[in-house]
Amino acid sequence: MRLIRLWPDDSRFDFMKFRRFSFPLSALFSVVTVVLLLTVGLNFGIDFKGGTLMELQAKSGQADVGKVRQAADSFGFGEVEVQEFGTAGGISLRFAIQEGGEAAQSAVVQKARDTFGAEYEFQRVETVGPRVSGELVQSGTVGIILAVIAVLFYLWFRFERELAVGAIIGTLHDIVLTLGFFVITRHEFNMTSIAAILTIVGYSLNETVVVFDRTRELMRRYKTMPSVDLLNLSINNTMSRTVMTAVTTALSLLALVLFGGRAIEGFAQVMLYGVVICTYSAICISSPMLIYIGLRGSEATKTVGGKVAPAE
Amino acid sequence: MLRFSKSKIIFTVGIIVIGLLLAVPSMMSREQRESFQRSLPNWVPSWLIPSRAIVLGLDLQGGSHVLLEVDVPDLMRTQTTQLRDDIRRILRETRVTPQGGIQLTPRGAQIRVPDVADRDRVLPKLRELGQPLGSAILGQGGGRDIEVSVTPEGLIALTYSEGGVNEKVRRAVDQAIEVIRRRIDVTGTTEPSIQRQGADRILVQVPGLQDPQRLKELLGRTAKLEFRLLAQPGAADVDMLPMKEEGGNRVPVERRVIVDGSDLVDAQPAFDSRTNEPIVNFRFNVRGAQRFGQATTEAIGRPLAIVLDNEVISAPTIQSAITGGAGQISGRFTVQQVNDLSVLLRAGALPAKLTIVEERTVGPGLGQDSIEAGKKATYVATIFVVIFMFATYGLFGLFANIALVVHVGLIFGLMSILEATLTLPGIAGIVLTIGTAVDSNVLIYERIREEFKAGRSMVSAIQAGFDRAFATIVDSNSTMAIAAVILFFLGSGPVRGFAVVFILGILTTVLTAVTLTRMMIALWYHWMRPKTLPF
Numbered sequence: 001m002r003l004i005r006l007w008p009d010d011s012r013f014d015f016m017k018f019r020r021f022s023f024p025l026s027a028l029f030s031v032v033t034v035v036l037l038l039t040v041g042l043n044f045g046i047d048f049k050g051g052t053l054m055e056l057q058a059k060s061g062q063a064d065v066g067k068v069r070q071a072a073d074s075f076g077f078g079e080v081e082v083q084e085f086g087t088a089g090g091i092s093l094r095f096a097i098q099e100g101g102e103a104a105q106s107a108v109v110q111k112a113r114d115t116f117g118a119e120y121e122f123q124r125v126e127t128v129g130p131r132v133s134g135e136l137v138q139s140g141t142v143g144i145i146l147a148v149i150a151v152l153f154y155l156w157f158r159f160e161r162e163l164a165v166g167a168i169i170g171t172l173h174d175i176v177l178t179l180g181f182f183v184i185t186r187h188e189f190n191m192t193s194i195a196a197i198l199t200i201v202g203y204s205l206n207e208t209v210v211v212f213d214r215t216r217e218l219m220r221r222y223k224t225m226p227s228v229d230l231l232n233l234s235i236n237n238t239m240s241r242t243v244m245t246a247v248t249t250a251l252s253l254l255a256l257v258l259f260g261g262r263a264i265e266g267f268a269q270v271m272l273y274g275v276v277i278c279t280y281s282a283i284c285i286s287s288p289m290l291i292y293i294g295l296r297g298s299e300a301t302k303t304v305g306g307k308v309a310p311a312e
Numbered sequence: 313m314l315r316f317s318k319s320k321i322i323f324t325v326g327i328i329v330i331g332l333l334l335a336v337p338s339m340m341s342r343e344q345r346e347s348f349q350r351s352l353p354n355w356v357p358s359w360l361i362p363s364r365a366i367v368l369g370l371d372l373q374g375g376s377h378v379l380l381e382v383d384v385p386d387l388m389r390t391q392t393t394q395l396r397d398d399i400r401r402i403l404r405e406t407r408v409t410p411q412g413g414i415q416l417t418p419r420g421a422q423i424r425v426p427d428v429a430d431r432d433r434v435l436p437k438l439r440e441l442g443q444p445l446g447s448a449i450l451g452q453g454g455g456r457d458i459e460v461s462v463t464p465e466g467l468i469a470l471t472y473s474e475g476g477v478n479e480k481v482r483r484a485v486d487q488a489i490e491v492i493r494r495r496i497d498v499t500g501t502t503e504p505s506i507q508r509q510g511a512d513r514i515l516v517q518v519p520g521l522q523d524p525q526r527l528k529e530l531l532g533r534t535a536k537l538e539f540r541l542l543a544q545p546g547a548a549d550v551d552m553l554p555m556k557e558e559g560g561n562r563v564p565v566e567r568r569v570i571v572d573g574s575d576l577v578d579a580q581p582a583f584d585s586r587t588n589e590p591i592v593n594f595r596f597n598v599r600g601a602q603r604f605g606q607a608t609t610e611a612i613g614r615p616l617a618i619v620l621d622n623e624v625i626s627a628p629t630i631q632s633a634i635t636g637g638a639g640q641i642s643g644r645f646t647v648q649q650v651n652d653l654s655v656l657l658r659a660g661a662l663p664a665k666l667t668i669v670e671e672r673t674v675g676p677g678l679g680q681d682s683i684e685a686g687k688k689a690t691y692v693a694t695i696f697v698v699i700f701m702f703a704t705y706g707l708f709g710l711f712a713n714i715a716l717v718v719h720v721g722l723i724f725g726l727m728s729i730l731e732a733t734l735t736l737p738g739i740a741g742i743v744l745t746i747g748t749a750v751d752s753n754v755l756i757y758e759r760i761r762e763e764f765k766a767g768r769s770m771v772s773a774i775q776a777g778f779d780r781a782f783a784t785i786v787d788s789n790s791t792m793a794i795a796a797v798i799l800f801f802l803g804s805g806p807v808r809g810f811a812v813v814f815i816l817g818i819l820t821t822v823l824t825a826v827t828l829t830r831m832m833i834a835l836w837y838h839w840m841r842p843k844t845l846p847f
Contacts, residue, residue: 003847004703009765055678106528106668113525123678125524129669132379143802150794158787192737195799195807199744199814202795206748206788210755213784241758244704245751248697252747255693256740261685263371264740271744 006247007240015235015283016228016291022284026173033180042182045190046126048140050097050133052108056120058089063120065091071115077108085262091120097130105129140194144175147201155205159212162293167208170286174204177277181270192267200274203249207242207282214238215287219295227295231287246279316834324827328718331820334725338366364728369735371806372683374676375519376527380492380666382484382512385418387664388472391480392416395441395458395470399423402437406430420458420471431466438470445475481512484663489514494659495530514666524673526652534621534665535656537573539604541566542615542627553617555624556643563624565617570607572661575600579657581650584642590650592641594657601637609633618643620653672805686739693746694720701750705757707846711832712753715824719749722820723813732816735809745817751788752825755781757847764845771837773845778830785826793818 046053056068068091069082081094093112098104105127113122128136148171155164178200182189215234222230235242253275256268337345342365349363370377396414399421403410408430410423425431442456457476461469472480489506492514496504505517521527543550543564552562579594596604608616608630615627618641625643645653697716701709723742727734760777768776793815800811836842 003706004700006704009761057677101667106532106671109671110525121675121677122673123675125671125673127668127671129667131381132670139802143798146802147795147798150798151791154790154794158790191803191807195737195803195810198795198799202792203748205791205795206751209787209791210784213787217780237762238758241754244754244758245748248700248750248754249744249747251696251700252693252743255689255696256743259685259689259692260740260743261682261689263682263736264685264689267737267740 005240006243009240011236011239012232013236013239014232016232016288018284019288019291022280022288026177026281026285029180030173030176033176033183036183037179040183042179042189043186045188045193046094046128046133047190048133048137050105050128050130052093052095052105052128053124053126054093054095054109054112054122055085055124056091056093056116057123058091058120060119061089063089063091068093068116068120072112075108075111075115077111090123097133101130136191140191143194144197144201147198148172148175151201151205155209159216162290162295163212163216165293166286166289167205167212169289170208170281171201171204173281173285174200174274174277177281178270178274181273187266187270193270196267196270196274199271200278203274204278204281207245207278208286210241211235211238211282211287215290215295227291230295231290235283235287242279242282246275249275315838316831321831321835324823324831327823328722328828331722331725332718334362334364334728335721337362337364338724338728340365362728364731366724366727367731367733368679368683369733369738369806369809370517370519370672370679371674371736372679372686372734372739373519374521374674374679375517376521376524377670377672377805378516378518378524378528378531378668379509379670380488380514380516380531381669382481382488382514382663383665383667384477384481384512387480387484388419388477390664391472392419392421396421398441399438399470402434402441406433406437408434417469417471419477420469422467422469424465424467426466428466431462431468435460435462435468438468441470442476445473445479478511485512485514487663488666491660491662492516492531495655496527498655498659499526499530501527513669520676521673524671528668528671529652530655531666532668533656534662535573535653535659536621536661537576537657538619539570539572539607540568540617540619541570541607541611542617544614551622553619553622553624555627557624557626563617563627565619565624571596571600571604573657574660575603576657579654581647581654582640584640589642590645590647592645592650592654592657594639594641596637596639598637601635604637604639605633605635609635682736682739686736686743689743690720690739690746693743697746697750701753705753705847707836708753708757708833709847711829711836712750712757712825714832715753715828716746716749718828719817719820719824720746722824723816726816726820727812730812730816732812733809734813735806737806738809738813741810741813741817745814745821748792749817749821749825752781752785752821753829755784755788756825756829761845761847770842770845774833774837778826782826785822789818789821 063084065082065084069080072080072082072093077098078096083092084090085092095108098108109125109127148168151171152164152168155167175197178197181187182193187193211234214237215231218225218230218234250272253268253272257265257272260268340348345363345365349361352361396416399414408425410425412424415422425434439460442458442460445455445457455473455475457472457479459471459473461471485508489508493506496506496516496518501518501521503519507515509515516531518527543566547564547566549567550564551567553565554560555563575596577595577597579592582591582593583589584591612630612632615629617624617627619625625641694716698713701712703709705712720742723745756777759781760773763776764770764773796811796814796818800808800815803811
């Protein structure tokens with residue numbers, strides 16, 4: 001039986017060359033993302049913005065979006081987003097947060113139930129008040145920052161300082177570009193998105209760590225090899241594994257996108273994008289970054305002094 | 313080198329078999345589980361048979377998640393009103409008349425007593441109102457819940473301290489949980505979960521409820537019932553309260569409460585025998601009956617105000633002394649309202665108003681759809697990955713695939729014994745780990761291949777592949793685990809379910825991808841004595 005090989009054995013590809021394109025490209029995308037974040041902003045879901053989300057299912061199997069929109073607009077609860085989904089008469093309604101504190105929010109649900117209850121089934125109702133949404137924003141932000149710091153310490157402990165810095169730059173790059181995906185596609189940003197970003201943080205480091213583990217090993221074996229060659233060799237050696245894992249992960253995510261249903265496909269799409277970005281950044285951002293951070297600095301002092309030299 | 317002792321094999325296989333058996337109940341429906349339990353012969357001890365199935369989150373089985381918050385200003389209003397009554401009693405006992413009466417402040421009350429002798433008489437008594445904070449057993453000298461301050465001009469301020477307010481809120485939450493439990497029990501809902509969350513919140517989770525509106529109505533009402541008298545013209549100490557029967561017009565009601573809801577022993581919905589109107593019949597306890605009897609004897613001919621949550625529901629005129637300790641409440645109710653009101657009255661009043669700060673409800677139909685979609689995605693992902701691994705690594709791919717299936721089974725088994733909740737993002741987590749679990753196998757296989765190409769013998773290449781890849785597996789899984797643990801602590805509900813699956817997945821992958829695969833490869837090598845790698 002002939003088996004598949006996605007990546008040729010003993011490849012000697014000059015990956016470091018890519019940095020001439022990948023660095024400016026990633027810098028450009030990062031800047032564009034930051035600008036878009038500041039000007040357009042994320043499409044926050046009710047988790048972070050507060051408000052009410054309802055998913056209705058027409059009992060007849062046929063939804064009248066126009067009529068629902070008209071009725072919802074006439075409630076006087078401010079801006080309403082009405083969207084149709086699926087093919088069997090699903091409608092989602094999103095009301096902005098209401099003035100008048102926590103209690104004012106449930107008036108929206110009551111009114112909608114009274115109006116649409118006869119013709120539609122209420123499949124999902126979510127109401128988040130202003131205080132809870134504020135707390136969720138806080139815990140989401142704190143979580144991502146905490147994750148980056150915790151991982152930085154872990155890497156510092158397990159690897160040389162230079163490798164840790166390179167890995168974190170790659171991870172920050174992946175977080176920024178993932179946010180860019182949210183801004184550009186107008187994907188709703190909610191608590192599940194935070195879960196996706198943290199998973200991407202994990203995956204991104206996973207990818208980088210595999211390459212850097214090899215770099216560290218090769219650094220000890222070839223003490224005089226120039227950084228560029230060393231990094232190229234690390235990536236070439238681990239490339240067949242990188243491709244395999246990216247493909248198996250992408251395949252399972254693809255299954256989620258195709259069959260996971262409405263509530264999950266958003267998460268799966270972001271993750272699928274994340275897998276591509278993480279694989280790219282491990283090869284084209286984190287590793288070549290080490291050429292500039294200086295790979296041999298710490299290693300040289302290590303072999304001479306027998307222990308890690310103090311910073312600088 | 314590449315050897316697995318018999319005891320090690322038995323141990324590994326044993327753990328895996330137990331883990332998989334624990335997952336079996338989750339694969340059966342409730343009926344299947346129960347009939348299986350019944351069909352067992354008597355001599356089989358029940359603890360030997362795994363019976364726990366995975367708990368499904370509300371997003372999968374349908375239900376309501378309601379987060380309530382104690383309205384602290386409302387609670388403090390009740391507390392300060394009580395404080396005012398206490399101060400009034402002390403002033404009466406010490407025969408001190410403050411200048412300008414008693415003023416309420418947001419967190420306490422104040423009086424002006426310019427006369428020094430008067431002040432000296434009243435102050436020690438006022439100081440006694442404050443209770444020591446903290447538990448009596450530990451005897452913490454943490455101050456008192458009410459602090460008393462005096463200015464030289466004679467302004468005495470009694471204020472609830474920070475600790476005092478916290479103590480009151482804590483107690484209010486405890487009481488509220490009890491009341492909520494009694495209220496929900498009446499609705500006959502199965503397995504509601506009512507928990508304290510943070511300092512001033514209560515999380516109520518009710519699975520499989522069709523109409524959360526009723527639940528919210530039961531939770532949202534304070535249900536503070538009071539019997540008072542409508543005030544006569546010119547009376548002091550009067551509250552102006554809206555009157556239901558007169559379209560919300562405000563009427564003067566005496567501040568003095570004759571009896572309140574805490575003296576009720578029963579409340580039942582009924583119909584008025586003359587008008588056929590829905591009413592609530594109630595009975596007082598001995599103390600309530602006594603007080604009510606006395607007050608109605610003294611006030612024949614005057615209207616009695618029945619006040620529910622600061623609204624006068626009705627104000628019937630007292631025709632004769634009511635000494636039997638029973639009575640009825642009418643007020644143009646519907647049948648549903650009468651039912652709810654009697655439930656609320658039986659369960660008792662909440663210590664303070666509760667506000668709904670978050671609500672998430674999923675209909676049972678949508679939950680079932682999500683389960684079906686999740687199952688489908690899991691099967692498809694497994695098939696994709698299994699085919700791909702086999703096509704790439706041949707026999708070794710088959711080993712990895714067996715390890716993968718065991719891995720997913722173990723996640724279910726662990727979740728069952730840990731009583732972890734499976735949510736929709738949790739299912740996404742399982743599907744995702746199907747893709748990432750084989751990463752460890754890929755790392756090992758690629759390393760074996762590399763070592764073999766570099767000229768090592770089969771045994772030595774396999775050995776080196778496992779050894780060298782292991783450090784990398786630990787590092788890469790650790791970074792994943794850090795992110796997952798943080799997600800577990802900051803997330804709630806569904807997102808936490810994702811973190812649980814992810815953490816468990818990382819743990820089981822070490823057992824399956826490393827130990828189990830290694831065992832299979834060792835046995836294969838032992839039996840077949842191959843000269844070359846199958847991939």
